[in-house]
Amino acid sequence: xxxxxxxxxxxxxxxxxxxxxxxxxxxxxxxxxxxxxxxxxxxxxxxxxxxxxxxxxxxxxxxxxxxxxxxxxxxxxxxxxxxxxxxxxxxxxxxxxxxxxxxxxxxxxxxxxxxxxxxxxxxxxxxxxxxxxxxxxxxxxxxxxxxxxxxxxxxxxxxxxxxxxxxxxxxxxxxxxxxxxxxxxxxxxxxxxxxxxxxxxxxxxxx
Numbered sequence: 633x634x635x636x637x638x639x640x641x642x643x644x645x646x647x648x649x650x651x652x653x654x655x656x657x658x659x660x661x662x663x664x665x666x667x668x669x670x671x672x673x674x675x676x677x678x679x680x681x682x683x684x685x686x687x688x689x690x691x692x693x694x695x696x697x698x699x700x701x702x703x704x705x706x707x708x709x710x711x712x713x714x715x716x717x718x719x720x721x722x723x724x725x726x727x728x729x730x731x732x733x734x735x736x737x738x739x740x741x742x743x744x745x746x747x748x749x750x751x752x753x754x755x756x757x758x759x760x761x762x763x764x765x766x767x768x769x770x771x772x773x774x775x776x777x778x779x780x781x782x783x784x785x786x787x788x789x790x791x792x793x794x795x796x797x798x799x800x801x802x803x804x805x806x807x808x809x810x811x812x813x814x815x816x817x818x819x820x821x822x823x824x825x826x827x828x829x830x831x832x833x834x835x836x837x838x839x
Contacts, residue, residue, distance in 0.1 A: 666691045666831025667801070670823040677816040689828070693744045694836045710736040712744075716838040737761060741780065742790060742807070749773060774802075786812040798825040 669688045674681060684707075686699040694713040701707040706722040708730070717740075719732035746767050747756035753771040757764070760780075768777040774795050780788040794805035803825055809818040 666828035666835075667799075667825060668828055669825050672821050672823055674819045674821075675817075676819075685823075688743070689835055690743070691831065691833070691836060695739075695743055696836055697739055708732060708735065710739055711836060711838050712736060712740050713836050713838050718838045741783070741788075742778075742809075746775075746778065749775075775804075784811065789814075798822065799827055801825060 689696045697710045699707045709720045711718045719736040747758035763780045766779045778790040789810045791808045792804035807820040
C-alpha cells in the first residue's frame with residue numbers, strides 16, 4: 633500500500649468517523665489487567681479497498697493504539713487514560729493532513745464503555761464523549777450496534793458480530809463501521825487477544 637493512498641484513507645476516516653467498543657463486547661478488564669489485541673482493517677470507498685493493520689494495548693478503558701502504513705512503517709500512536717490523552721503522527725509528510733485529536737477521540741468512541749445495559753434484548757441511550765449514542769443489545773446481552781446520529785454531522789453506525797471466547801474474554805470478532813449513507817465502510821477483524829501477565833501501567837501513561 634502506498635503512503636499517499638493510506639494518507640487519503642486516514643484523512644477520510646478522520647473526517648467521517650472512526651471507532652470500536654463497549655463493555656461486554658471487548659471484555660472490559662480490570663484497570664490493572666493488560667490485554668494486547670491485534671487487528672486487521674479493511675476500508676472500502678468508491679469501489680476501492682485498502683487493508684492495513686495495528687494493535688491495541690488495553691486495561692479497562694485506558695488504551696494505547698499503534699497503526700502501521702506498511703510493514704514496519706509506524707503511522708500514528710494514540711494513548712488515552714481517562715480524560716488525559718496523547719496523539720502522535722509519525723510520518724512528517726502527513727502533518728497538517730490528519731487531525732490526530734479527532735482520530736484519538738473516534739477510537740475512544742468505539743472502544744470505551746457506554747450506556748447502562750438493559751436486561752436481555754433492548755436499547756439504551758446515553759452520551760459518550762459528548763456524542764449522543766444509542767446502543768442495541770441482543771437477548772444474550774451482547775452489544776450488536778452503536779449509533780451516533782450526529783457524529784461528524786453525517787452519523788455513524790457500528791455493528792458487532794462473530795462473538796466468541798478469546799483468551800477467556802467474550803469479544804466480537806468482527807466490527808463494521810458505516811458512516812453517512814453507508815457508501816464507505818470499515819471492517820475491523822480481531823486477529824488475537826492475549827493477556828499481558830507482566831503488564832506495565834507505564835505503557836498507558838500520557839506524557
